[in-house]
């Protein structure tokens with residue numbers, strides 16, 4: 001059974017949710033190892049040279065990194081769970097389209113807001129950097145709002161690996177002070193996500 005290295009509250013939450021789903025509905029018994037990021041915790045550096053989560057250790061001992069690889073791998077592990085889609089289908093490409101967009105655009109749109117020092121060490125510039133970051137993220141949210149309008153999940157009526165990933169970011173908007181009043185589709189999507197048993201289970205586990 002695979003082992004997931006995750007950090008509480010980090011983007012590894014998406015893989016955590018998928019593993020909880022497979023555990024509850026398909027008898028998978030994953031191992032979950034909680035690590036601390038950017039600290040003197042050697043655990044994550046032993047399995048990932050960049051010290052990042054998510055990292056997945058397979059039964060063979062091989063290590064996988066990157067949400068963009070781990071989520072599809074987990075989706076294919078139990079195809080009958082319907083968390084991904086068969087090779088060659090447009091639906092599979094749509095799910096990958098979402099994962100690519102979340103990985104390259106959404107994730108990094110949070111960085112100037114949460115870690116302005118990454119862009120300029122001068123703390124006097126940080127409010128400007130954060131506000132620019134919020135404006136950019138809001139632009140992306142306008143795009144997502146249009147895509148989610150009249151849909152239950154990212155590619156239709158079925159919860160997929162793309163939702164495990166997207167939901168993590170969409171329910172964290174308050175944490176970075178992004179007002180969401182103008183995004184009704186995003187708000188109801190985030191509420192649906194937070195109510196999923198696997199999301200509740202992963203959230204509880206990450207509190208401990």
Ligand SMILES: N[C@@H](CCC(=O)N[C@@H](CS)C(=O)NCC(=O)O)C(=O)O
Nearest residue numbers: 010011037038051052053054066067
């Ligand atoms: N592109 C990677 C990014 C992973 C990533 O940056 N994870 C963050 C947590 S959300 C992390 O581990 N940060 C620790 C660090 O950069 O030192 C992915 O999507 O898997």
